[in-house]
Amino acid sequence: MTLKDVKDILEAEVLVGRDQLEKSVKTAFAADLMSDVLAFAKPDSLLLTGLTNPQVVRTADILDITAIIMVRGKKPSEETIKLAEELKIPILSTRYILFETSGRLHARGITGCIEKVGGEL
């Protein structure tokens, strides 16, 4: 689905990247711990998180994340927006909680980056 579809499903507000809504995504990862995102997220995915600091954008950039979805109505700081604009990483904000956000996207066909962690980590 496209980011525009994601926006509609989550009734989200696009804070950064209004010109990138045609980008398509198939997978997502949800966490508030950036080290877990670094450990498990895959490129070209959505990052669902409740964190709003610039490190979320940095992490997304390092991993080639397609877009950041801030859940629970969280709004990023000025610095976060500035960095996201600079690095061209879209940020959407939804009022749904993380569980609902994940469930709504999964029901429409977005799957997890990985299903579960392996034994050899």
Place this chain on the structure above:
Amino acid sequence: MPESLKFEKSFDVEGGSFQNAGNVSGQIKSILKDMGVSTDIVRRVAIVCYESEINIVSYAKKGRITLAVTDEAVKIETKDEGPGIPDIELAMKEGYSTATAAVREMGFGAGMGLANMKKYSDHLIITSEVGVGTCVQMTVMNFQKLLHPDLPPVTL
């Protein structure tokens, strides 16, 4: 392997500067991308570099990250002037952390950093002296072909 060294550059990292944490890793990622290094290797280097940078910002007064690219590997070396790690084996344990609230607020400090650095590098050496600082050397090997032979010169 200095004879096959293609590129080397060092970057200063300021301790406690949470706002800029990740800046150097972003720059290193761009450099490698521009050099035509394969996506998988760029990604692994970026992850280990970012975790190291977060560590310097979180714990040290200051530090330096050096990127070295050869045909065989990409190496990241970090040296910091920080408190040092008294028990490296313990620090390597997933979940062990001495992070402050400020570090945790950034989404780090859950004791995953060194584990991630080990997971995404092929070779990791940590040496540390309490009260002096810590040095981390990480190597991401290029098992296929690291650089395109017809690379344009790197411009920075």
